[in-house]
Amino acid sequence: MTDTALDALAAHAGIFDRYRDLAAVEHVASPDTKRALLDAMGLDVAHPGETLAWLRAETAARSLPSAVVVKAGEPAELRVQGADVEWRLAPDPRTAERLMGGRSEDGVIALPPLAVGLHVVIAREQQTLVVTAPEAAPDLAMRGLAAPRWGVTTALYGLRSNENLGIGTYRDLAVAGEALGRQGVDFLGINPVHALGVASGTISPYSPTHRGFLNTTHIAPDYDAENGTALRAAAQVDYAAGRQALDGLLRRAHARMDRVAAEDFRAFRNRSGSALQDFATFEALSLVHGADWRRWPETLKHPTASAVLRFAAENEQEVEYHAYLQWLADSQLASAQRRAKGAGMALGLYVDLAIGVRPDGAEVWGEPNSFARGVSLGTPPDQFNAKGQVWGLAPMSPLGLQNDLFRPFVDTLRAVVGHAGLARIDHVLGFMRCFWVPEDGTPGAYVRYPTDLLLALTKVEAFHAGCIIIGEDLGVLPEGLRDRLAESQLYGCSVAQFERDPDGDLTRPSEYRARTLASFSTHDTPTVRGFWQGWEIERQQTFGQLDDDTAAQARQRRDWDRRRLHWLVDGASDEPPQDIDAVQIARIHAALADGASDLIAVQLDDVFARIEQPNFPGTVDEYPNWRLKCPVAVGDLEEISALEPVRRSVENRRSRDR
Numbered sequence: 001m002t003d004t005a006l007d008a009l010a011a012h013a014g015i016f017d018r019y020r021d022l023a024a025v026e027h028v029a030s031p032d033t034k035r036a037l038l039d040a041m042g043l044d045v046a047h048p049g050e051t052l053a054w055l056r057a058e059t060a061a062r063s064l065p066s067a068v069v070v071k072a073g074e075p076a077e078l079r080v081q082g083a084d085v086e087w088r089l090a091p092d093p094r095t096a097e098r099l100m101g102g103r104s105e106d107g108v109i110a111l112p113p114l115a116v117g118l119h120v121v122i123a124r125e126q127q128t129l130v131v132t133a134p135e136a137a138p139d140l141a142m143r144g145l146a147a148p149r150w151g152v153t154t155a156l157y158g159l160r161s162n163e164n165l166g167i168g169t170y171r172d173l174a175v176a177g178e179a180l181g182r183q184g185v186d187f188l189g190i191n192p193v194h195a196l197g198v199a200s201g202t203i204s205p206y207s208p209t210h211r212g213f214l215n216t217t218h219i220a221p222d223y224d225a226e227n228g229t230a231l232r233a234a235a236q237v238d239y240a241a242g243r244q245a246l247d248g249l250l251r252r253a254h255a256r257m258d259r260v261a262a263e264d265f266r267a268f269r270n271r272s273g274s275a276l277q278d279f280a281t282f283e284a285l286s287l288v289h290g291a292d293w294r295r296w297p298e299t300l301k302h303p304t305a306s307a308v309l310r311f312a313a314e315n316e317q318e319v320e321y322h323a324y325l326q327w328l329a330d331s332q333l334a335s336a337q338r339r340a341k342g343a344g345m346a347l348g349l350y351v352d353l354a355i356g357v358r359p360d361g362a363e364v365w366g367e368p369n370s371f372a373r374g375v376s377l378g379t380p381p382d383q384f385n386a387k388g389q390v391w392g393l394a395p396m397s398p399l400g401l402q403n404d405l406f407r408p409f410v411d412t413l414r415a416v417v418g419h420a421g422l423a424r425i426d427h428v429l430g431f432m433r434c435f436w437v438p439e440d441g442t443p444g445a446y447v448r449y450p451t452d453l454l455l456a457l458t459k460v461e462a463f464h465a466g467c468i469i470i471g472e473d474l475g476v477l478p479e480g481l482r483d484r485l486a487e488s489q490l491y492g493c494s495v496a497q498f499e500r501d502p503d504g505d506l507t508r509p510s511e512y513r514a515r516t517l518a519s520f521s522t523h524d525t526p527t528v529r530g531f532w533q534g535w536e537i538e539r540q541q542t543f544g545q546l547d548d549d550t551a552a553q554a555r556q557r558r559d560w561d562r563r564r565l566h567w568l569v570d571g572a573s574d575e576p577p578q579d580i581d582a583v584q585i586a587r588i589h590a591a592l593a594d595g596a597s598d599l600i601a602v603q604l605d606d607v608f609a610r611i612e613q614p615n616f617p618g619t620v621d622e623y624p625n626w627r628l629k630c631p632v633a634v635g636d637l638e639e640i641s642a643l644e645p646v647r648r649s650v651e652n653r654r655s656r657d658r
């Protein structure tokens with residue numbers, strides 16, 4: 001094998017030859033790294049020259065590319081290989097377009113103006129996805145809303161009520177949305193609610209089994225929760241006990257379905273098609289053979305295998321039960337959105353799309369060709385972890401997505417935006433590149449993704465859902481990414497802890513980018529009070545993430561940050577206090593609201609001056625990640641005095657900008 005052939009194949013497959021980390025240190029992808037990543041894409045690395053020739057021949061044999069982007073509402077010309085090619089177009093069923101066809105002339109297929117959607121052109125029995133995209137994704141102005149708008153973010157699993165089983169439910173979410181909506185809050189943000197897997201002990205909302213389906217742990221039972229007192233009283237979420245108790249209740253509810261519910265469920269199942277059937281079958285299989293499909297018998301490792309179909313037929317009621325859970329979850333989440341907006345929220349729910357899925361889960365099992373194997377998504381060293389991170393998530397394969405006309409990506413995005421006014425795309429830098437880390441310990445490298453196409457698909461789905469999109473643009477960003485997001489009218493993120501001037505000092509909120517959602521914290525960073533005290537620095541040192549010298553430097557830096565923040569918010573030059581309360585925290589959020597960002601988010605943990613953060617990156621058992629409950633019950637969210645300064649700042653700024 002020659003390195004020249006290997007380098008050419010790696011470049012063709014989108015593997016970056018080098019990258020710079022947060023400290024500006026350059027890393028060059030080694031031949032071993034390139035082999036590992038190419039192998040993860042399913043390419044023959046033993047003969048790179050022949051593999052590259054085969055890929056090029058495959059491209060040359062196509063009449064049209066696998067996907068093209070055109071402007072919605074304008075005529076388009078598609079250049080086709082060969083003269084006088086017969087073609088037909090299957091329109092997006094969400095539009096009023098009709099089936100059409102014809103023959104190319106002078107190597108051109110002339111398309112009439114098409115509505116916003118995802119259409120398919122078939123030429124020479126080859127399919128091409130035609131993405132007719134709007135100029136931009138929906139924004140506040142397109143929704144008829146004046147900026148700024150503000151909201152509260154919280155962890156759904158941590159919501160307290162007298163009805164749940166110690167784990168927050170979609171019904172709790174509805175109650176919280178109504179209570180906050182009546183106080184002028186425009187949106188309520190939550191962690192991802194993707195399916196985690198019925199047989200899996202996974203609790204991280206960012207490690208789902210499938211992003212096209214919902215987390216059924218958050219379903220609220222329709223009658224009294226039995227034996228839930230102890231679970232509700234527990235200081236932290238007990239997922240295992242809560243899930244077990246809920247399963248018993250929901251199985252009985254499934255058996256008791258009345259005629260009206262059964263008809264509604266049947267309609268949902270018909271709309272959801274084979275994807276729901278495959279997912280429900282996976283869930284049923286996992287209870288028999290274990291959560292990791294890679295350890296199942298070979299005959300069960302593909303959803304269309306005869307043994308899988310036979311299992312589904314022989315276990316029809318069990319498969320139906322897991323489809324029923326998805327119907328309940330979808331219905332309750334939709335109800336939460338309706339109730340939040342009915343109470344006055346301008347946007348309603350603000351949801352989250354995780355960047356990846358577990359390699360042992362349902363999404364990879366159902367779409368095996370769309371994911372890379374033997375690698376994990378991760379990061380080089382960044383502000384969250386000086387050693388870099390390996391997330392244990394399977395990356396989508398650009399080559400695999402291309403071969404499937406990007407349907408798995410579209411299905412995932414469509415599922416997320418369906419019941420929301422705002423949606424956050426986690427690590428949106430993945431639209432341009434993702435960091436793949438081989439499981440064998442070989443150093444990782446970045447892989448290129450089709451940015452323009454992914455942005456176009458996002459704009460189409462956001463348009464049809466009327467959903468505003470926020471790209472989480474933190475960390476080590478590729479050059480030009482933020483400009484590309486802004487061109488598509490996707491909002492970015494301005495997290496106060498990271499907004500700094502060239503000298504490293506915290507900047508004024510008035511200097512933030514306008515098209516951003518501003519917040520002080522995220523689920524992965526210190527709360528306001530934790531940041532003020534340097535609470536996370538002590539834990540990073542204890543957990544071995546910082547050595548003594550680095551921790552001492554971080555404390556010194558934080559002392560200056562505290563003085564700077566004290567001056568920015570209060571205009572005070574005296575020594576700031578060592579601790580702050582909810583009133584002082586409210587002033588910090590009011591300052592964010594009075595800044596430049598169009599959207600402002602306040603963490604519920606910060607409203608009640610909690611010091612602990614929801615998740616501590618780089619830890620597993622050392623910290624109670626994803627287990628902390630909300631300080632108060634949803635019934636006590638009706639009047640929160642700490643939100644009043646933020647509301648006033650938002651309304652005053654909106655009045656000034658009229």
